[in-house]
Amino acid sequence: MAGKTIIDKIWDAHLVSGANGDPDILYIDRHFIHEVTSPQAFAGIKKRGCRVFRPGMTIATADHNVPTENQHLAIADDLSRMQVDALTQNCNEYGITLYGLNHPCNGIVHVIGPELGLTLPGMTIVCGDSHTATHGAFGAIAFGIGTSEVEMILASQCLIQSKPKRMRINILGTLQEGVDAKDIILYVISKISTSGAVGFFVEYAGPVITGTSMEERMTICNMSIEMGARGGLIAPDDVCFSYLKEKRHAPKGEEWERALAYWETLPSDEDAVFDKELVIEADHIEPMVTYGTNPGMGLGITGSIPVPGEVEDQSRASFEKSLQYMGFSPGERMLGKPVDYVFMGSCTNGRIEDLRSFASIVRGRKKADHVTAWIVPGSKQVEKEAEEEGLRAILEKAGFEMRQPGCSACLAMNDDKIPPGKYAVSTSNRNFEGRQGPGARTILASPMTAAAAAITGKISDPREFF
Amino acid sequence: MPVEKFIRLVSGCVPLPEENVDTDQIIPARFLKATTRDGFGENLFYDWRYLNGGTANPDFVLNNPAYSGAVLVAGKNFGSGSSREHAAWAIYDYGFRVVISGSFADIFKNNALNVGLLPVQADESFVEALFAQLEIQPATQIAVDLESQHVSILPGGPVSHFEIDAYKKNCLLRGFDDVDYLLSRQTDIEAFEHGRNVYYE
Ligand code: SF4
Numbered sequence: 001m002a003g004k005t006i007i008d009k010i011w012d013a014h015l016v017s018g019a020n021g022d023p024d025i026l027y028i029d030r031h032f033i034h035e036v037t038s039p040q041a042f043a044g045i046k047k048r049g050c051r052v053f054r055p056g057m058t059i060a061t062a063d064h065n066v067p068t069e070n071q072h073l074a075i076a077d078d079l080s081r082m083q084v085d086a087l088t089q090n091c092n093e094y095g096i097t098l099y100g101l102n103h104p105c106n107g108i109v110h111v112i113g114p115e116l117g118l119t120l121p122g123m124t125i126v127c128g129d130s131h132t133a134t135h136g137a138f139g140a141i142a143f144g145i146g147t148s149e150v151e152m153i154l155a156s157q158c159l160i161q162s163k164p165k166r167m168r169i170n171i172l173g174t175l176q177e178g179v180d181a182k183d184i185i186l187y188v189i190s191k192i193s194t195s196g197a198v199g200f201f202v203e204y205a206g207p208v209i210t211g212t213s214m215e216e217r218m219t220i221c222n223m224s225i226e227m228g229a230r231g232g233l234i235a236p237d238d239v240c241f242s243y244l245k246e247k248r249h250a251p252k253g254e255e256w257e258r259a260l261a262y263w264e265t266l267p268s269d270e271d272a273v274f275d276k277e278l279v280i281e282a283d284h285i286e287p288m289v290t291y292g293t294n295p296g297m298g299l300g301i302t303g304s305i306p307v308p309g310e311v312e313d314q315s316r317a318s319f320e321k322s323l324q325y326m327g328f329s330p331g332e333r334m335l336g337k338p339v340d341y342v343f344m345g346s347c348t349n350g351r352i353e354d355l356r357s358f359a360s361i362v363r364g365r366k367k368a369d370h371v372t373a374w375i376v377p378g379s380k381q382v383e384k385e386a387e388e389e390g391l392r393a394i395l396e397k398a399g400f401e402m403r404q405p406g407c408s409a410c411l412a413m414n415d416d417k418i419p420p421g422k423y424a425v426s427t428s429n430r431n432f433e434g435r436q437g438p439g440a441r442t443i444l445a446s447p448m449t450a451a452a453a454a455i456t457g458k459i460s461d462p463r464e465f466f
Numbered sequence: 467m468p469v470e471k472f473i474r475l476v477s478g479c480v481p482l483p484e485e486n487v488d489t490d491q492i493i494p495a496r497f498l499k500a501t502t503r504d505g506f507g508e509n510l511f512y513d514w515r516y517l518n519g520g521t522a523n524p525d526f527v528l529n530n531p532a533y534s535g536a537v538l539v540a541g542k543n544f545g546s547g548s549s550r551e552h553a554a555w556a557i558y559d560y561g562f563r564v565v566i567s568g569s570f571a572d573i574f575k576n577n578a579l580n581v582g583l584l585p586v587q588a589d590e591s592f593v594e595a596l597f598a599q600l601e602i603q604p605a606t607q608i609a610v611d612l613e614s615q616h617v618s619i620l621p622g623g624p625v626s627h628f629e630i631d632a633y634k635k636n637c638l639l640r641g642f643d644d645v646d647y648l649l650s651r652q653t654d655i656e657a658f659e660h661g662r663n664v665y666y667e
Binding site for chain 2: 016017023025036040043045048050053065080082086128129132143145146147148149151152157158159160162195198228230314315317321411412413420430432434438
């Protein structure tokens with residue numbers, strides 16, 4: 001019998017049942033909730049007259065629609081305030097831990113889970129947010145769910161799920177300087193398209209992956225959904241274990257030893273068979289930028305926008321509509337295109353290493369006058385670290401201002417909206433039409449590329465800043 | 467929430483030949499601030515449906531009186547992006563009961579099934595034929611039969627089989643939902659909890 005993949009090992013260990021043609025019932029270890037996708041789920045269980053089955057396994061934060069300035073004041077927008085209040089009320093009523101606004105542990109759900117040690121190898125983790133795959137960086141099965149499923153977890157700590165197919169993406173070779181984890185994942189998506197992994201759970205493997213830090217792994221796993229995958233993960237190793245060791249909620253003492261012994265059994269067996277395997281050569285990867293309205297429309301920064309017909313996975317009409325929205329023409333180069341806004345943040349790139357990387361480029365330079373830049377830390381803790389390390393000072397000296405944590409312009413539910421027709425280089429994960437505000441034009445990139453754009457006011461190659 | 471039963475539907479169609487329609491188009495994030503499930507249909511496809519200033523965009527299909535019905539026909543990879551179930555609520559609330567496409571994003575498909583909106587993944591050739599026919603005859607009717615898992619263009623036009631998870635099919639046919647099922651399995655869930663590692667609590 002062939003060995004098992006890490007995906008099978010974790011999945012199978014969480015099956016409550018599934019025999020005799022019954023659907024798979026998957027037990028969930030960690031459930032994260034936030035203000036936007038949970039209120040209707042609480043209303044649902046209330047209506048059914050049931051309790052929250054395991055309130056200790058759900059953790060809440062307020063992140064999606066919170067302002068990134070003056071967080072000590074009441075939220076000015078009525079609807080946003082009502083959602084945050086509803087979350088607080090529901091958490092109080094059902095005994096769920098809430099890291100709300102102004103709590104020192106507050107932040108974007110996918111940033112705080114790992115930094116608090118709530119995200120651990122071998123877990124099943126869900127959240128009503130598609131970027132839950134971020135937690136896969138720790139060797140966990142983590143995926144986004146809808147509100148009906150949030151209700152299922154609240155009621156039973158379980159979900160009914162069919163088992164995904166397994167894909168392994170092996171990243172070989174070595175990365176060039178100036179190219180980071182964001183570039184790797186944007187490159188992968190540009191190769192396999194936004195639907196290339198539909199129906200699959202992905203394991204990222206190979207020497208480039210084992211050489212990454214935990215934060216880089218989170219950036220990679222985060223965008224798994226952008227190629228259609230249910231989730232993505234990376235086998236836990238010493239890098240992962242030492243990241244977790246002293247984290248607030250990580251197991252301690254004897255429990256740690258026991259957990260570690262189990263976690264070490266998780267990596268895919270050598271003879272495990274995947275439904276699909278891909279190989280990516282890292283040496284070819286340049287700093288990446290997107291030019292269209294889905295994350296698969298990306299290219300190396302020195303490249304040119306394709307001409308219709310060169311793009312295989314998209315019809316001509318969709319391709320042309322996309323370029324029209326962006327105000328770009330086929331065959332144009334991306335380098336040198338003017339930029340109005342820079343957004344540095346989100347659960348993809350709002351962690352401390354991302355801020356360090358951004359600051360490494362802006363240090364000793366000045367922000368272009370016409371560029372509006374929003375630097376939004378992913379959490380209170382990141383904000384604090386940035387302060388202590390002197391990153392805030394570096395940023396301020398260069399003409400940037402650091403805001404308070406939240407999802408911010410990643411989805412533009414609060415006031416951080418890119419105005420219609422304006423170009424934003426953004427370290428977030430989606431360049432859909434209107435994602436960052438109605439009519440906003442988003443160019444996805446790494447923190448270094450975003451920093452280079454903020455300084456020059458146009459799309460620039462970060463490699464020229466070393 | 468318990469879902470409405472779905473057995474068979476005969477209806478006109480609204481064509482949206484766009485590919486990769488993402489959930490930010492279906493319902494933009496700024497409309498996600500409600501704490502109830504109602505009323506999302508009003509803002510369905512808002513940024514395509516309305517011009518700046520809120521007047522109806524005459525070029526968008528929902529504003530074209532020639533097309534009506536409970537079936538939305540869309541280009542492939544429909545529903546990619548965010549996990550917001552609000553996208554499925556908006557489509558349902560607007561009055562659609564079926565979405566036909568060559569392929570769906572996974573989370574959207576799950577969300578749709580959970581709210582009683584049937585995602586029909588038909589052969590791409592069928593979807594193309596349907597788009598072509600709708601262009602010539604906007605009033606074309608189709609039949610969607612969940613029991614036999616077939617969708618057909620009426621009368622006597624092309625037919626496509628579609629796949630659906632057997633359990634989910636049963637839920638829709640009977641108006642059952644997952645929470646009911648999971649609550650009925652509580653004893654098994656508790657037994658599972660007893661037999662497992664404790665260091666996650
Ligand atoms: S930062 Fe963006 S992608 Fe991440 S959780 Fe917030 S809205 Fe979702």
